[in-house]
Amino acid sequence: MxxxxxxxxxxxxxxxxxxxxxxxxxxxxxxxxxxxxxxxYQPAEGTNADSGSIAVRNLLVMASEDGKGELHGAIVNNGADPDTLVSIASAPEGTEPAGATEDPVSVTFGNVRPMTLVPGQMLSLPPATGAPFTVTGGKPGDMVAVTITFGKAAPITTAIPVLTLDHYSPSPRADGGEAHG
Structure with missing residues (x-):
């Protein structure tokens, strides 16, 4: 039917x-x-940057009010071949780093040493072994101009934020100082 x-x-x-x-x-x-x-989309405070198969993620400085701090973040080798982190230094004067919205501060990096970037793995900063990479001269609220040099990948020049040791970005106070929160 x-x-x-x-x-x-x-x-x-x-x-x-x-x-x-x-x-x-x-x-x-x-x-x-x-x-x-x-x-x-980057929900974190730090800076992301790429150079070929090398990915720098959430790079930032955590420092005290006197300008002494440590570099934090991660570097991932997404390629098939090993590479080397050669150096991290203040960007040369007059270099316009990616992501800079104001004049970046020049700082001094310490304990930076060559480190192998294994394919498919992440290098955490501060490193799991050895002394942390120190940063002197950047105070919370500053942007720091850095150049990251690799053995094979092209160098990255970018601006990274300086946060307080308690992980908060400083916000301006009415009296011109900084409030945290």
Missing amino acids: PITLTRQAVRRTFAATATVTLSIALTACGANFNAQTAQP
Whole structure:
């Protein structure tokens, strides 16, 4: 026995099909290469930068009010070949680092030594062994201009933030000093 639909059932079926088709078409408009969900998002305070297969993630300085601190972050080798972290230093005067919105501060780095970047692995800063990379001259609230040099990958010049030792970004106070919170 054949199934027959009433006119009302046909209209409802057509309306439901049109609604589903339209919703799929409208949803697809936002699903392209420039969709917001396809854009990088960094919920952390530090700076991200890339050089070929080397990815620097959440790089920042944690320092006391007197300008003495340590470098924190991670360097990941996403390539198939090993590389080497050769040096981290203040960027040369007059260099415009990526991400700089103000004049970056020049600092002195200490205990920086060559370190192997193993393919598919992350190097945490401060390193798990040996002395931490020290930073002198950057106070909380400053941006520091750095150049990171590798054995194979191109150098990265960028600006990184200086945070307080308790991980908070300083915010201006009414009296011109800094409040933390």
